[in-house]
Amino acid sequence: MSQKRKKIILVGGGFAGMEFAKKMSNSDYEILLIDKQNHHQFQPLFYQVACSMLEPASIIFPFRRMFQGTKNMEYRMATVLEVNDKEKFIVTDVGNFDYDYLILAQGCKTNFFGNEEIEKHALTLKSTQEAIKIRNHILSNFEAVLAVEGNERDEYLNIVIVGAGPTGVELAGSFAEMKNKILPKDYTFFDFSKLNIILLEGSPNTLNPMSDNARKASRKYLENMGVIIRTETVVKNYDGHEITLQSGETIPSRNVIWAAGVTGNKIEGLDKAIIVRGNRLTVNRLNLVAGYDSIFAIGDIAYMETPLYPNGHPQVANVAVNQAKNLAKNLLSLKPISNWKEYEYKDLGSMATIGKNKAVVDLPRWKFKGWFAWIVWMFLHLMLILTVRNKLIILINWAWQYFSSDSSLRVILSDPNKRK
Numbered sequence: 001m002s003q004k005r006k007k008i009i010l011v012g013g014g015f016a017g018m019e020f021a022k023k024m025s026n027s028d029y030e031i032l033l034i035d036k037q038n039h040h041q042f043q044p045l046f047y048q049v050a051c052s053m054l055e056p057a058s059i060i061f062p063f064r065r066m067f068q069g070t071k072n073m074e075y076r077m078a079t080v081l082e083v084n085d086k087e088k089f090i091v092t093d094v095g096n097f098d099y100d101y102l103i104l105a106q107g108c109k110t111n112f113f114g115n116e117e118i119e120k121h122a123l124t125l126k127s128t129q130e131a132i133k134i135r136n137h138i139l140s141n142f143e144a145v146l147a148v149e150g151n152e153r154d155e156y157l158n159i160v161i162v163g164a165g166p167t168g169v170e171l172a173g174s175f176a177e178m179k180n181k182i183l184p185k186d187y188t189f190f191d192f193s194k195l196n197i198i199l200l201e202g203s204p205n206t207l208n209p210m211s212d213n214a215r216k217a218s219r220k221y222l223e224n225m226g227v228i229i230r231t232e233t234v235v236k237n238y239d240g241h242e243i244t245l246q247s248g249e250t251i252p253s254r255n256v257i258w259a260a261g262v263t264g265n266k267i268e269g270l271d272k273a274i275i276v277r278g279n280r281l282t283v284n285r286l287n288l289v290a291g292y293d294s295i296f297a298i299g300d301i302a303y304m305e306t307p308l309y310p311n312g313h314p315q316v317a318n319v320a321v322n323q324a325k326n327l328a329k330n331l332l333s334l335k336p337i338s339n340w341k342e343y344e345y346k347d348l349g350s351m352a353t354i355g356k357n358k359a360v361v362d363l364p365r366w367k368f369k370g371w372f373a374w375i376v377w378m379f380l381h382l383m384l385i386l387t388v389r390n391k392l393i394i395l396i397n398w399a400w401q402y403f404s405s406d407s408s409l410r411v412i413l414s415d416p417n418k419r420k
């Protein structure tokens with residue numbers, strides 16, 4: 001590689017990082033992607049892995065495979081720990097790397113709001129490994145309950161999801177479908193009608209950030225499927241056996257999935273004054289981190305105020321992808337930074353699926369629900385999935401599930417010698 005090329009270190013190959021890498025491939029920049037995972041993950045379908053509907057391999061993509069044939073891209077598997085901008089290098093767990101420009105796209109992790117007890121005991125859904133852990137845990141739980149008697153059974157028979165945003169709603173809907181359609185076939189000698197899927201939410205609505213249509217429809221769909229929904233309900237603690245609500249009430253459960261919010265992945269060395277709520281990094285409309293001239297932040301980790309979004313953009317894939325596109329375009333233009341194009345988010349809408357033939361879609365001018373919304377949801381997710389191979393695998397899986405109301409993926413892949 002030519003010595004004159006500017007070196008860009010890209011931290012994180014999520015939605016923002018991958019889009020940036022794609023746009024910069026075969027350009028005159030030398031790009032080093034550093035990610036602690038060796039693959040890109042399609043987070044919107046994690047819940048389908050957790051509920052045994054998709055195999056993990058169909059929603060993840062190895063970076064080295066994706067960069068085959070690109071001449072200016074390198075990948076290193078490492079965790080970035082610290083930035084030293086004075087000397088223009090980053091510190092990772094495998095060594096230090098120099099940069100001319102640093103692009104931070106390290107996204108977020110689950111937010112436990114400082115509660116270490118909940119963090120220790122609850123299940124989470126922010127990585128492929130965590131999705132697999134939920135799958136193993138819930139399936140093992142269905143086996144374990146067969147040997148349990150008396151009150152202790154309630155701990156096994158309550159699946160509690162905390163947070164009724166899209167992730168919580170999608171999980172609750174999928175577990176309800178499993179309860180209603182699959183468990184009676186799999187367990188002919190155990191009555192799983194006693195299984196409770198409980199969805200707890202602090203705000204007054206399910207899908208609170210969406211339209212009134214979507215809130216009402218999602219609630220109705222879930223209730224019709226048998227999900228117990230408790231809104232305006234705040235969780236205070238969870239000790240692995242029992243959830244304690246702020247009201248003092250307790251709910252026994254060994255299966256608590258915490259989907260109540262995210263906070264930025266912290267990297268040391270940056271000026272603390274630019275770190276704002278949710279551990280996000282303050283950036284200007286060029287995604288330049290405040291107070292730095294060669295560090296940019298894109299995606300969930302970036303906090304950008306604009307006239308349309310004075311409190312920052314929503315932490316969604318569309319923002320991440322489009323900030324990455326805008327930054328790549330600006331860097332590739334080779335124009336002075338004063339002539340760069342500013343970013344603004346164009347809201348194309350949001351959607352969530354609740355179950356077979358049940359979804360809600362909010363477009364800027366049209367809000368709809370039901371079968372057509374479900375088809376739109378599936379089509380858009382298939383379009384966004386990388387590689388034709390994965391699109392086909394997912395399509396076949398979904399078609400199979402549609403016609404059979406079943407999936408054949410309910411395998412527990414944890415070590416039997418380490419199970420409690």
Ligand SMILES: Cc1cc2nc3c(=O)[nH]c(=O)nc-3n(C[C@H](O)[C@H](O)[C@H](O)COP(=O)(O)OP(=O)(O)OC[C@H]3O[C@@H](n4cnc5c(N)ncnc54)[C@H](O)[C@@H]3O)c2cc1C
Nearest residue numbers: 012014015016035036043044080106107299300315316317
């Ligand atoms: C379960 C779930 C469902 C979702 N569903 C939707 C949806 O339906 N629609 C939607 O628009 N959005 C959805 N989102 C949100 C969406 O996934 C995020 O907005 C998007 O992933 C943000 O992209 P990003 O590139 O900023 O971060 P991410 O995609 O999170 O990528 C961050 C990357 O950085 C890496 N990384 C983190 N820390 C370090 C470090 N210190 N060193 C090295 N590497 C590091 C991670 O391994 C990861 O690969 C969902 C999120 C979740 C968790």
